[in-house]
Structure formats: C-alpha cells, structure tokens
Amino acid sequence: MPEIADLTAVELLQHYRRKTLSPVEVARDAIARKARHEPAVNAFCGGDDETTLAMARASEDRWNRGEPCGPVDGVPTTIKDNIAVKGWTNFKGSAVTSKAPADEDAPAVARLRQAGAVFLGKTCMPEFGWKGLGDSPLTGITRNPWKLDRTPGGSSSGAAACAALNIGCIHIGTDGAGSIRIPAAFTGVFGIKASYGRVPAYPISVMGFLAHVGPLTRTVEDSALALGVIGQPDKRDMTAMTAPPPDYRIGLADGVRGLRIGWSPRLGYVRRLDTEVEESAEKAALRFAELGAIVEASDPGFHDPLETLTTLWSAGAALALEPFAAEQRTLIDPGLVEAAEFGARISGAQYADAFLYQRNALASTMARYHERFDLLLTPTLATSAFEAGRLTPADGRFGTDWTRWTPYTYPFNITQQPAATVPCGFTADGLPIGLQIVGPYGADALVLRAARAFEAAFGWDKLSEPRRGM
Structure with missing residues (x-):
C-alpha cells in the first residue's frame, strides 16, 4: 500500500470504504507530518x-457503521485564516484583530463539517490578505516547500x-486578485477560483465582489470533489448562487477535443515576462492541440x-483598517496601511465608476471573447517564486x-470568471511554473475538465519533503 502522505482525497475515501485505512490513522499521520514540516x-x-x-x-465511527x-x-482539510471556524480564532494574519474564538462556521466550513471533513488547522496568510505574498506581522514568513528560501506566494x-x-x-x-492561483503556481499545485458566488462567503469580504473562496489541491479531481461540497448554497450570503452545484466529478474526464482555445502570452499589455515562464507556458498551451483542441494565439482585447483593481482593492483595505486607531496601525504591515490610506481618499464616484462601469466593460469584453473561444490560456504569473520576505524580485x-x-x-477577479492554474513545468533551478485556464462565467465544470485533460496527459511532479534553498 502506498504511503498515506502520497494519497489523494479520492484515494483515501476508497481506502475508507475498503477499511484498509481509517480516518484516525490518516489524521495521526497528517498531524505527525505537520509537526515535522511546520518548523521549516x-x-x-x-x-x-x-x-x-x-x-x-467521529468519522471512523461513521465509516465503521x-x-x-x-x-x-x-478527509484531512485546512482552512485559511480569514475563513471562520467555530471555536478557533480568526486572526486574518493580523496581530490587532480580536483573539476571541469564532462563534460560527463560515459557509464553506459549515458545508465541510456537515460532509465529515477533518480539520487540521488554520493556515497562514499576509495581513487581511492584502498582497500576493506569504508573510505577516502575526506569523512571520511562510516558505515555499520547493525551495525554503523562496516565497510560496499568497495570500x-x-x-x-x-x-x-x-x-x-x-x-x-x-482569491481577491489571484490569492489562490498565485501560491498554487509558485508551489506546483492545482488551484481554482470558481465563478463568483459559486462558493458562498460570510461575512462578505471587504474586497466585495473581487473575493472568491476555493480549493487548492494536489489533483484536479480533489478540487472537483471539494468544490461540489463548499459550493452548496448558504442564505447568509445574498450575493451567492442559490442553486446547488453539480457534481463536478461527472464529465471531468471528457477531455477538450473540439474546444476552441485562445492562447494569450501577454494579454496584450504585459511588458515583463520571464523567458522560462513564457516558454514553458506556451509549450503547455500548444499541448492542448495534441489533445484535440483548436488552439489559436489571440489576445482578449482589453x-x-x-487602476480598476487598485480603486476597489484600496477602498476595501480602508474599510478593513477603519476600526483600528493610529497606535494599532503601527503594528500593521506598512504596505497595507499605505494602501488603506490611499483607499480612504477614493471618492464615492470613483468607486462607483470602477465597481459599475469599468468592471462591466471588462466583463463584456471577455463575454465577447468567449463567443469565439471556449477557454483562454495564459501564464499564471510573470515570474517564478523569488526570495521570501520580498514584495518583488531583488533585481x-x-x-x-x-x-x-501578477x-x-x-x-x-474583476470579471468574476472561473480561473484555475495547473503546474506546467519548472525553471532551470527547479521552481514550478503555472498555466492559467480561464472560462466564461459559470463554466466552472469546463475549466476543471480542461485542467484534468492536461493533468491526465502530461501530469506534474509532486514533493514529499521540503527542499532547502541554494
């Protein structure tokens, strides 16, 4: 039998059904590996x-019956620190937030609890999720397992x-600006931001309609499994979908034959893109043609x-920090304070323009693009993981x-479309590279299907132990 550490959620469930493993054995193994790797x-x-x-x-008792x-x-599961778990503190990566335990589960957590998931703990994030990196004043630096001197990305x-x-x-x-896809790409795993509203949230993020909830997993199938659970409706979120999600595992292996796929290496405006990233992502994009899709280089045209993101994001940062006095702000990440101060100067008219007109114009452009193309492929990021603790590469x-x-x-996020990242290669020094798959609003199953087709045909390497940096 393979090591527990190598098993996916789907494989664990098969073992539970056959009684060749128990949830307690799996939980103890996860706790032991958590203790072993956490210091690094x-x-x-x-x-x-x-x-x-x-x-x-409790899960073992249910399976025995x-x-x-x-x-x-x-299935052992972790929850990001800005998503409430009843009885655990919701720090949001900050030293100034309340330390009182949450008195109720957020919607995704409630659905996971009802479905029998086993919670391993809350995971680190930058303060209030304000940036795409992995450090905060509360917890310090989270490190990339592929090279411990590099950032895993964030939030x-x-x-x-x-x-x-x-x-x-x-x-x-x-994910409010890439916060699932950025770290998934930097760490060589799969991550998906489903269509906005597919996964309910409560309380609503200060980033409003930019913010999505979603899974990061080692395999596409595990994310499909998870999304079907956390995507169940919740009346606390008035912006969420009210219809239950489909079982995303159905049709997951149907492939991409006949799909029209656009490949845009620069989106028409990206000026700086690392050569290794561009070459690896382009090679991966063209491989969809090998799988039967029609792949054409085509920018979306926006x-x-x-500026739209900055307006919405900074106003959200201002709202997040509004309760904290000047002396408390000295304990907050200076970059977040700067963003909040900028956001406080944004007028209502500026915000309304970004929220209503600019956002809708971008979404309309992408809707027209998807009349021609079923999916859009891009690099996920413009670089691979760089030195931990920095905002940008040192050079x-x-x-x-x-x-x-990013x-x-x-x-x-502005258009609210589903977008996922799949590992598609490595840099010369062994750092993962990601390919982004974007679908029309509501086409979450199609994005998952394309990601699974790539995974099934070409696969990706996985870690068992953290690697030291050079």
Missing part, C-alpha cells in the same frame, strides 16, 4: 490536534505550502485593468509593486 515552512497559525482527532474518531455523512468524510500561502507537501488533501483559500525588473508580476490573475 511555517504554514499553520491556529487549530488544535485534539479537535482534529475528535473529528477523525457504513454511514459516512458526506462526500469528504474523514493563501499556508494553504499552498500544505498542498505541496500533502499535509491534508483539501485546502480552502480565498487594456491593463490595474528590480518588476519595480516595487507586487501587482506587476498581471494575469486580477483581471478575472
């Missing part, structure tokens, strides 16, 4: 092993590090929407603004 990667910021084992024992309570019963940084090392099989993150090629190396992710 710094992925966790909350939770307790007693709760984990109690959930595992032949009565699993849901599709992820006994779902701890989730990605856990997924890379398979410390748990399902890892719930959030200008860089960074200055992207300047000082972290959004300059130009491919944030447009599709």
Whole structure:
C-alpha cells in the first residue's frame, strides 16, 4: 500500500470504504507530518490536534457503521485564516484583530463539517490578505516547500505550502486578485477560483465582489470533489448562487477535443515576462492541440485593468483598517496601511465608476471573447517564486509593486470568471511554473475538465519533503 502522505482525497475515501485505512490513522499521520514540516515552512497559525482527532474518531465511527455523512468524510482539510471556524480564532494574519474564538462556521466550513471533513488547522496568510505574498506581522514568513528560501506566494500561502507537501488533501483559500492561483503556481499545485458566488462567503469580504473562496489541491479531481461540497448554497450570503452545484466529478474526464482555445502570452499589455515562464507556458498551451483542441494565439482585447483593481482593492483595505486607531496601525504591515490610506481618499464616484462601469466593460469584453473561444490560456504569473520576505524580485525588473508580476490573475477577479492554474513545468533551478485556464462565467465544470485533460496527459511532479534553498 502506498504511503498515506502520497494519497489523494479520492484515494483515501476508497481506502475508507475498503477499511484498509481509517480516518484516525490518516489524521495521526497528517498531524505527525505537520509537526515535522511546520518548523521549516511555517504554514499553520491556529487549530488544535485534539479537535482534529475528535473529528477523525467521529468519522471512523461513521465509516465503521457504513454511514459516512458526506462526500469528504474523514478527509484531512485546512482552512485559511480569514475563513471562520467555530471555536478557533480568526486572526486574518493580523496581530490587532480580536483573539476571541469564532462563534460560527463560515459557509464553506459549515458545508465541510456537515460532509465529515477533518480539520487540521488554520493556515497562514499576509495581513487581511492584502498582497500576493506569504508573510505577516502575526506569523512571520511562510516558505515555499520547493525551495525554503523562496516565497510560496499568497495570500493563501499556508494553504499552498500544505498542498505541496500533502499535509491534508483539501485546502480552502480565498482569491481577491489571484490569492489562490498565485501560491498554487509558485508551489506546483492545482488551484481554482470558481465563478463568483459559486462558493458562498460570510461575512462578505471587504474586497466585495473581487473575493472568491476555493480549493487548492494536489489533483484536479480533489478540487472537483471539494468544490461540489463548499459550493452548496448558504442564505447568509445574498450575493451567492442559490442553486446547488453539480457534481463536478461527472464529465471531468471528457477531455477538450473540439474546444476552441485562445492562447494569450501577454494579454496584450504585459511588458515583463520571464523567458522560462513564457516558454514553458506556451509549450503547455500548444499541448492542448495534441489533445484535440483548436488552439489559436489571440489576445482578449482589453487594456491593463490595474487602476480598476487598485480603486476597489484600496477602498476595501480602508474599510478593513477603519476600526483600528493610529497606535494599532503601527503594528500593521506598512504596505497595507499605505494602501488603506490611499483607499480612504477614493471618492464615492470613483468607486462607483470602477465597481459599475469599468468592471462591466471588462466583463463584456471577455463575454465577447468567449463567443469565439471556449477557454483562454495564459501564464499564471510573470515570474517564478523569488526570495521570501520580498514584495518583488531583488533585481528590480518588476519595480516595487507586487501587482506587476501578477498581471494575469486580477483581471478575472474583476470579471468574476472561473480561473484555475495547473503546474506546467519548472525553471532551470527547479521552481514550478503555472498555466492559467480561464472560462466564461459559470463554466466552472469546463475549466476543471480542461485542467484534468492536461493533468491526465502530461501530469506534474509532486514533493514529499521540503527542499532547502541554494
């Protein structure tokens, strides 16, 4: 039998059915690996092993009776630190937030609990998820398991590090400008931001309609499994879909034959893109033709929407920090304070223009693009993982603004479309590269299907232990 550390969620469930493994065995193994790797990667910021084992024992009892309570019963799962878990503190990566335990589960957590998932703990993130990196004043630096001196990206940084090392099989993150796809690409795992509203959220993020909830996993099938659970409706979120999601595992292996796929290496405006990343992503994009798709180089036809993102994002940062006095702000990440101060100066008219007109114009452009193409492929990021603790690479090629190396992710938060990243290769020094797959709004199953087709045909390497940097 393979090592527990190598098993996916789907494989664990098969073992539970055959009684060749128990949820308690799996939980103990995950706890042991968490303890072994945590000093190196710094992925966790909350939770307790007693709760984990109690959930595992309850799951084991259900499986022994032949009565699993849901599709992820006994699957070890982590939750990002800005998603509430009843009884655990919701720090949001900050030293100034309340330390009181949450009094209710967020919607995704509630659905996972009802479906029998076993919670391993809360995962680290930058303060209030304000940037695409993996450090915060509360927890320090989270590190990339592929090279411990590199960043895992963010803001779902701890989730990605856990997924890379398979410390748990399902890892719930959030994505307001790329915060699932950035760390998934940097750490060589799969991550998907489903269509906005597919996964309910409560409380609503200060980033509003930019913010999505979704899974990071080692395999596409595990994310399809997870999305079918966390995508169940919740009345607390008035912006979420009210119809239940489909079972995304159905049709997952149907392939991409006959699909029309656009490949855009620069989106028409990206000026700086590392050569290794561009070459690897282009090779991966063209491989979809080998799978029977019709692949054509084609830009979507919009200008860089960074100003729209900055307006919405900075206003959200201002709202997040509004409760904190000046002396408390001295304990907050200075970059976040700067963003919040800028956001406080944005007028209502500016915000309304970005929220209503600019956002809709971009979404309309992409809707027209998808009349020609079923999917859009791009590099996920403009670079591979760089030195941990920095906002941008040390050589200055992207300047000082972290959004300059994430130009491919944030447009599709503005449009609310489903977007995923698949590992598609490595740099010469062994760092993962990601390919982004974008679909029309509501076409989450199609994005998953394309990702699975690529995974099934070409696969990707996986880690078992963290690697030291050079």
